[in-house]
Amino acid sequence: MRFVDGCTGSRSGGSGEALAVALRGRPHVRAFGAATAGMTSANETHVLRDGARMHVTVAWFADHRRTVYRGPLPPDEPGGADPLAAAVAWLRA
Known part of the structure; x- marks a missing residue:
C-alpha cells in the first residue's frame, strides 16, 4: 500500500x-511538490517587564530517525507544474 504525504509548497508551514x-x-510514503515554508520550529513567547514580547525558539521538528529539520523541507518527489498528477502517477505505479 502506498500513501501520498501531500503536495507541499511554500504555503505549507507550521503544522503542515x-x-x-x-x-x-x-x-x-512520498511528498510531492516544492519546498515548504521552513517554519519547522516550536516557539514560546515571553513577556518582558516593560511589556515587550520576545519570541524564542525552544524546539525543532525531528522525524522518527531523530533527524532534525531546520528550515524548508524539500519534497521527496518534485511535482513540476502538476504535483497532484505526479502523486497520482506514483500511486498507480
Whole structure:
C-alpha cells in the first residue's frame, strides 16, 4: 500500500510541516511538490517587564530517525507544474 504525504509548497508551514516530518522516511510514503515554508520550529513567547514580547525558539521538528529539520523541507518527489498528477502517477505505479 502506498500513501501520498501531500503536495507541499511554500504555503505549507507550521503544522503542515509537522505532518510532513512525521511521515518523512516512512516506507511507501512520498511528498510531492516544492519546498515548504521552513517554519519547522516550536516557539514560546515571553513577556518582558516593560511589556515587550520576545519570541524564542525552544524546539525543532525531528522525524522518527531523530533527524532534525531546520528550515524548508524539500519534497521527496518534485511535482513540476502538476504535483497532484505526479502523486497520482506514483500511486498507480
